[in-house]
Amino acid sequence: METEDRKKRLYSAPAKVTVTVLLFLGALLCTIFGSAFLRLATLGSGDPTARMEGGQYYTTAGCAIKMHIDLSQLSDYLSTRKVFDVNGQYDPTQLVDVTKDYHNGITGVEVNKYTSYTLEDMYQMYVSGCADNLDANADESTYIQEDEALASESSEAAGYGLSGDRSDLTVASGSESEELVPQADLENIALEYMSEDTWKHLQSVGNSRSYSRQFLYLYGCGYPNEISYGIKTAAGSTLADYAAANPEKVSLYDLYRALPDLASQVSSYVWAEESQEQYLGRNSNLRYYVKDETQVYTNMQDWEALSEEEIQNMLESWPMYVSYTRENGRMVEGHFPETAAGYRLSSYLASEQILSGNERVYIGLDTAYPIDDDYKEAARFYDSLAPYAPGILAIAIIGLVMAIAAFVICTIQAGRNQKDGTVRLYGFDSLPTEVAMAVGVILGILLIGYFGYIIAINMSDMSGFFMVFLGLYVCMSVGLFMLFYLSLVRRIKAHNLWEKSILRAVIHLGGRVYEARQESSKLIMAALGLMLLHFIFLPTTGFFGVMLCLVVDILVLLYMLREATGKRTVIEGLRQLGSGDLDYKVDTTELKGNNKELAEVVNSMGDGLKTAVEVRMKNERMQADLITNVSHDIKTPLTSIVNYVDLLKRENIEDPKIKGYIDILERKSQRLKQLTEDLVEASKASSGNVNMEFVTLNLNELVQQVNGEFDERLSGRELDMICSLPPEPALVRADSRYLWRVIENLYGNVAKYAMPGSRVYVDVIRREGSVVFIMKNMSEQTLNISPDELMERFVRGDSSRTTEGSGLGLSIAENLVKLMKGTFELFVDGDLFKVEVTFPEVNRDVFRQSV
Incomplete structure (x- = not known):
C-alpha cells in the first residue's frame, strides 16, 4: 500500500512540474557555468585555476x-x-603591373602603363568581381582552343591541311601554337563571339590582323567587361586593346589569368591596412x-x-x-x-x-588596458572569475547531475496517470511514428548545428550576456527534445509505437491487398499497363502518342467515375439500413462488377436483418404475453392459497409442527405473490404499458423518507448510512409512485446484499442542469459479473440464491427510469457496487412562478 501511495505521488502533477523545473534548472546551470569554465580554460589555455597561484x-x-x-x-x-x-x-595612386610577380617582394621595378593599374583601381577590380570574371573568361577559352586543335588534327588527317600562300595569316596574341582564322572567314567567326560594334573596334585597334578563335572569344567577352566596369589601365585603355595591338609582346590569355592573383594580393594589403589600424593600430x-x-x-x-x-x-x-x-x-x-x-x-x-x-x-x-579591445575584455573576465573556477566547475557538474537525474525521473513519469498508473496519450502522440521521429531528428540536427555555430563564432568572446543566452537556448532545445522524447516513451509504454507506424500501415495494406488479390491484382495490372503505355508512347510517338494516352486516360477516368458512383449507391443503401429502413433495396440495374455483387449482398443483408427483427419482436411479444397470461392465471389460485392459509392461521391449532407448516406456506405464498406482481410489472415496464403522472418532486425529501423507512432494516444488518444532500431543493419531474418504487428497490438491494458492518453512501448532487442520485456499498458476495449482466432479468448478485429476490428489480428500475426521461447506470469495481440515477433538474424560478 505504501508503495502504491509513493507511485501515486511520483505520478502526480506537482511531482511532474517539480521534476521538469529541476530538469530545466539543471540544464541552465550546467550551460551557464559550464560555458564560463570553458571560457576560463580557453583564456588560460587549459589552466583556468592559474589565478589561484597568483597568475593573471x-x-x-x-x-x-x-x-x-x-x-x-x-x-x-x-x-x-x-x-x-x-x-x-599606403598610397592608393601607386601603380602595379599585371605582368610582374609581387610574391617575392620586388620593388622599384619599372612598370608598363598599358598593363598597370593604381592600387585603388586594382582593389576595386577585386571587390567588383571584374578580375574574377576576366579569369573565368580565360578559363572558358581553353575549350575553344581544344576544339580548334581537334578540328585541325581532323582536317590534316583527312588531307585537308592548309597549303599554298599563307601571307595573309599572322601570329595572334596568346596564340603562337594555335591555328589562325583565314581573313575570308574572320568576320563571320568573330561575330559568333562578339557584337558588331566590338568587332569594328577590334579592327580599328588591331589594324585588321587575323586572330585565333580563342583570342576572338576572349576579346568578345573581355573587352565589354572591362568597359562595363569602367576601370582602365594607367594608359587609359584596356588590356584587351593592348593585347590586340601588340600580339608580339603580350598574350591576352596570360594577362587575364594573372589579373585575379595580383588583385587578391592588393586586396589583402588594403584589408590588412584597415584591420591593423583597427586591431593592432592605436586601438590595441x-x-x-x-x-x-x-x-x-x-x-x-x-x-x-x-x-x-x-x-x-x-x-x-x-x-x-x-x-x-x-x-x-x-x-x-x-x-x-x-x-x-x-x-x-x-x-x-x-x-x-x-x-x-x-x-x-x-x-x-x-596591462593597464587603456583601450577597450579583446585583451581588456579577456583580462576582465579571467581575472575576476579565475579564483572561483573550482566552484564554477562544481556548480556546472551539479547542474549536469541534476539534469540527468530529472531526465531519468521524467522518463519514468512520462504518460503515467496518478489515479491508476495507466498510460495517457496526448494529441501529439497520434502523429505517425516515422513522422514524429523525422521531425525530431531534423529539428535536433538544426538545433545542434546552430549551437555549434554560435559556440564557434563566440568561443573567443563569451560575455555574461551570451552565456545567459546560451543557457536559455539550451533550455529551449531541451524542451523541444523532451517533447519528442517523452512522446516516444509514452508510445513505448502504451505499446503504441508500432500501432501508429506508417510501416505497419503499409505492411497491413500489403496484407489486405494480398488477401484481396483476386480484385487487387486486376487493379495493379491495369495501373502498370497504363504507366507502361505512357512510358512507351509519350516520349517516342509525338502528337499521336499524346492523343492516344489522352483517350486512354479519359476512358480510365470514366471507369473510375462509374465505380465511384456505384460505391456511392451502395453506401447510401447501407446508410438507409443503418437508419432502420430494412425495406430499402439498392437499385442494381446500373451497377457492374464488384459494386453489383456488393449491392446484392447489402439487399440480402437487409432481408436477413428484417427477418431477424421480426422474429425478435415476435419472441418479445410472446414473452410479454406469456408473462402476463401466466401471471394472471397464477394470481387466481395463488389468491385462494393465501386466503386458505389465512383461514388456517385463525383456527386454534395447538400442534407446533402444523403451525410451522402453516408459517412456511405463508412465507412461500407471499414470495410467490411478490414474484407474480414483479413479473407483471416488469412486463408492463419493458413494453411501456405504464401510465405516468409527472409532478415536480423534491428528491431530497423523497430520499429522507426512504431513509426513515429502511433505518430499522439497515440497522439490523449493522449498515451505517452516510447520506449527503444539498442544502437547496433538488427538483425533478417524475411519477412519485414509480420513483419511490425505484429508490425503494435500490435500498432493498442494499438491505439484502450489502456486507454487514460496512458503510452505505447515499448522495444527491446537482450537476450541469441535472439532479443525480448516487448510492454506493460494498457487496457481501463477490461481484464477478459485469453491470450489463446485472441489469438483465432474473440475474442476481447472490449467485448462490440463498437470499430472497427475483432478479427483476434492477431491470424494472431501469425501465421505469427511462419511462420517466431519466438515465440509470450501474458501476462495479471489485466488490464496490455503485448506481447513478439522473433526471433533468427543474428550474426553481420557473417552478415558483408556476406555483
Whole structure:
C-alpha cells in the first residue's frame, strides 16, 4: 500500500512540474557555468585555476596564443607593406603591373602603363568581381582552343591541311601554337563571339590582323567587361586593346589569368591596412616596434622619435613585454618573461620572423588596458572569475547531475496517470511514428548545428550576456527534445509505437491487398499497363502518342467515375439500413462488377436483418404475453392459497409442527405473490404499458423518507448510512409512485446484499442542469459479473440464491427510469457496487412562478 501511495505521488502533477523545473534548472546551470569554465580554460589555455597561484591573464599561455595570432597577422601585414608601401605609407595612386610577380617582394621595378593599374583601381577590380570574371573568361577559352586543335588534327588527317600562300595569316596574341582564322572567314567567326560594334573596334585597334578563335572569344567577352566596369589601365585603355595591338609582346590569355592573383594580393594589403589600424593600430593594447635594415614599423606614433634604448627602458616597467634581435634569421639576443605566456612567445618567435632575417623587435602588452579591445575584455573576465573556477566547475557538474537525474525521473513519469498508473496519450502522440521521429531528428540536427555555430563564432568572446543566452537556448532545445522524447516513451509504454507506424500501415495494406488479390491484382495490372503505355508512347510517338494516352486516360477516368458512383449507391443503401429502413433495396440495374455483387449482398443483408427483427419482436411479444397470461392465471389460485392459509392461521391449532407448516406456506405464498406482481410489472415496464403522472418532486425529501423507512432494516444488518444532500431543493419531474418504487428497490438491494458492518453512501448532487442520485456499498458476495449482466432479468448478485429476490428489480428500475426521461447506470469495481440515477433538474424560478 505504501508503495502504491509513493507511485501515486511520483505520478502526480506537482511531482511532474517539480521534476521538469529541476530538469530545466539543471540544464541552465550546467550551460551557464559550464560555458564560463570553458571560457576560463580557453583564456588560460587549459589552466583556468592559474589565478589561484597568483597568475593573471597576461601570464597565461592563452594570452600568449592570442598575441601569437596577432603577431602572425602583423607579420603578413608588414610583409605586404614592404612591397606596396610608398615611403612607409599606403598610397592608393601607386601603380602595379599585371605582368610582374609581387610574391617575392620586388620593388622599384619599372612598370608598363598599358598593363598597370593604381592600387585603388586594382582593389576595386577585386571587390567588383571584374578580375574574377576576366579569369573565368580565360578559363572558358581553353575549350575553344581544344576544339580548334581537334578540328585541325581532323582536317590534316583527312588531307585537308592548309597549303599554298599563307601571307595573309599572322601570329595572334596568346596564340603562337594555335591555328589562325583565314581573313575570308574572320568576320563571320568573330561575330559568333562578339557584337558588331566590338568587332569594328577590334579592327580599328588591331589594324585588321587575323586572330585565333580563342583570342576572338576572349576579346568578345573581355573587352565589354572591362568597359562595363569602367576601370582602365594607367594608359587609359584596356588590356584587351593592348593585347590586340601588340600580339608580339603580350598574350591576352596570360594577362587575364594573372589579373585575379595580383588583385587578391592588393586586396589583402588594403584589408590588412584597415584591420591593423583597427586591431593592432592605436586601438590595441598590444604595442609593437619593428625595425629592419631600412624601415621602422610601429603602432605608437611617439615611439618613432625614441631610441631603442629609451623604448627598452620604458618597456621594462611593463609586466608583459618581449624584445629580441635577429641576425641572419637567428635570434641572438632577447628578453621574455618567465611565465607561461613568455615561454610560449619565446618558442614561437625563435623560429618565426616578424619582418625579415635581420630585425630588432619590441612587443609589449599594456596591462593597464587603456583601450577597450579583446585583451581588456579577456583580462576582465579571467581575472575576476579565475579564483572561483573550482566552484564554477562544481556548480556546472551539479547542474549536469541534476539534469540527468530529472531526465531519468521524467522518463519514468512520462504518460503515467496518478489515479491508476495507466498510460495517457496526448494529441501529439497520434502523429505517425516515422513522422514524429523525422521531425525530431531534423529539428535536433538544426538545433545542434546552430549551437555549434554560435559556440564557434563566440568561443573567443563569451560575455555574461551570451552565456545567459546560451543557457536559455539550451533550455529551449531541451524542451523541444523532451517533447519528442517523452512522446516516444509514452508510445513505448502504451505499446503504441508500432500501432501508429506508417510501416505497419503499409505492411497491413500489403496484407489486405494480398488477401484481396483476386480484385487487387486486376487493379495493379491495369495501373502498370497504363504507366507502361505512357512510358512507351509519350516520349517516342509525338502528337499521336499524346492523343492516344489522352483517350486512354479519359476512358480510365470514366471507369473510375462509374465505380465511384456505384460505391456511392451502395453506401447510401447501407446508410438507409443503418437508419432502420430494412425495406430499402439498392437499385442494381446500373451497377457492374464488384459494386453489383456488393449491392446484392447489402439487399440480402437487409432481408436477413428484417427477418431477424421480426422474429425478435415476435419472441418479445410472446414473452410479454406469456408473462402476463401466466401471471394472471397464477394470481387466481395463488389468491385462494393465501386466503386458505389465512383461514388456517385463525383456527386454534395447538400442534407446533402444523403451525410451522402453516408459517412456511405463508412465507412461500407471499414470495410467490411478490414474484407474480414483479413479473407483471416488469412486463408492463419493458413494453411501456405504464401510465405516468409527472409532478415536480423534491428528491431530497423523497430520499429522507426512504431513509426513515429502511433505518430499522439497515440497522439490523449493522449498515451505517452516510447520506449527503444539498442544502437547496433538488427538483425533478417524475411519477412519485414509480420513483419511490425505484429508490425503494435500490435500498432493498442494499438491505439484502450489502456486507454487514460496512458503510452505505447515499448522495444527491446537482450537476450541469441535472439532479443525480448516487448510492454506493460494498457487496457481501463477490461481484464477478459485469453491470450489463446485472441489469438483465432474473440475474442476481447472490449467485448462490440463498437470499430472497427475483432478479427483476434492477431491470424494472431501469425501465421505469427511462419511462420517466431519466438515465440509470450501474458501476462495479471489485466488490464496490455503485448506481447513478439522473433526471433533468427543474428550474426553481420557473417552478415558483408556476406555483
